[in-house]
Amino acid sequence: MTxxxxxxxxxxxxxxxxxxxxERDLWPDIEAAMVEPRRSRWTPMFAQAAAVVLLxxxxxxxxxxxxxxxxxxVVSIEPELVFEQTSxxxxxxxxxxxxxxxxxxxxxxxxxxxxxxPEARANIQENLDLIHTAISEINAVLEKEPENxxxxxxxxxxxxxxxxxxxxxxxxxxxxxxxxxx
Amino acid sequence: xxxxxxxAGSDYSQVMANADTDIAVDERASILKAxxxxxxxxxxxxxxHVDKIYGLCLRMTGNVSEAEDCTQEAFIQAWKxxxxxxxxxxxxxxxxxxxxxxxxxRIRKSKREQDRIQAVSExxxxxxxxxxxxxxxxxxxxxxxxPERARHxxxxxxxxxxxxxxxxxMLGIAAGTSKAQLHRARRLLSQQLEExxxxx
Numbered sequence: 001m002t003x004x005x006x007x008x009x010x011x012x013x014x015x016x017x018x019x020x021x022x023e024r025d026l027w028p029d030i031e032a033a034m035v036e037p038r039r040s041r042w043t044p045m046f047a048q049a050a051a052v053v054l055l056x057x058x059x060x061x062x063x064x065x066x067x068x069x070x071x072x073x074v075v076s077i078e079p080e081l082v083f084e085q086t087s088x089x090x091x092x093x094x095x096x097x098x099x100x101x102x103x104x105x106x107x108x109x110x111x112x113x114x115x116x117x118p119e120a121r122a123n124i125q126e127n128l129d130l131i132h133t134a135i136s137e138i139n140a141v142l143e144k145e146p147e148n149x150x151x152x153x154x155x156x157x158x159x160x161x162x163x164x165x166x167x168x169x170x171x172x173x174x175x176x177x178x179x180x181x182x
Numbered sequence: 183x184x185x186x187x188x189x190a191g192s193d194y195s196q197v198m199a200n201a202d203t204d205i206a207v208d209e210r211a212s213i214l215k216a217x218x219x220x221x222x223x224x225x226x227x228x229x230x231h232v233d234k235i236y237g238l239c240l241r242m243t244g245n246v247s248e249a250e251d252c253t254q255e256a257f258i259q260a261w262k263x264x265x266x267x268x269x270x271x272x273x274x275x276x277x278x279x280x281x282x283x284x285x286x287x288r289i290r291k292s293k294r295e296q297d298r299i300q301a302v303s304e305x306x307x308x309x310x311x312x313x314x315x316x317x318x319x320x321x322x323x324x325x326x327x328x329p330e331r332a333r334h335x336x337x338x339x340x341x342x343x344x345x346x347x348x349x350x351x352m353l354g355i356a357a358g359t360s361k362a363q364l365h366r367a368r369r370l371l372s373q374q375l376e377e378x379x380x381x382x
Binding site for chain 2: 005006009010012013014015016017018019020021022023024026027029030031033034035
């Protein structure tokens, strides 16, 4: 290949027709494509997005209606006297003697309380509630930290206080009864 | 006609220049209308440019039906993109770019179909009505037989006069690749044409 040939080739290439009429009229097909309705933009992606919006909206509406209708006064239910499970942690178990004494006092408690004045009964109930709240909270933490010795000791102390209080209730009522007998 | 115009007291070249100006004004007006979705104005643009676009597509594909499809696709794309035409380049150049994209897109998307068409073209002589005569017809046939990349670069650079940078930009290749493909095209053409005693 020589430069002379390249020059000839370039000159010839420049002489080639650059405008060539098509053998048939292409316009009708182009025009038909131009007036075709635009493809729906309702693509699966839009449908999914709409479904998500609908779902979120519906759940929000249900939540709103539920909360709105929940205007009834809150009824507070006095918790029954519940005794927590008397074992905890891996290293401590309350002995059977403690359990027996506790169960016995629990069975007598309601009867004993009726013998007291309303003020004394309320005072005892308040103290018991405080102790039970403490026991519940300590137990809740102990579930996460079963090996926490300090918490175990506190729980043990709370149970002892509960037992002491229950014993005092029995003593009080016995004294009252004795006095009434007199 | 020139004599007739001279007799009428008009200068022929001036008349032709005025005609070109009229076409340019007509094109600008049609572009503005087409950008406002005026299909009739777009048809005017089509009539003005279809031969240029079909010619480019035919040279690039070497196949009549492919060239028709690419031409139609190019104008459909142009219609959709009319609002994006800012007049930074000539409308014809803008259309050329769209047409080249249409050719390349068709090749990419239907490679299997292209292979079938190429196989047929290898068996049957390409009979393309380009208006080329004599040795130019031989050259046109030789260009049609070039490998795809080399043919595209040769057509854009040697036939349509685009620079390597412009051709590379249209084809999505590096300018160096364009130069290499042009060199390859010339070498292959020389092999084909010298055997036929090409003397153009």
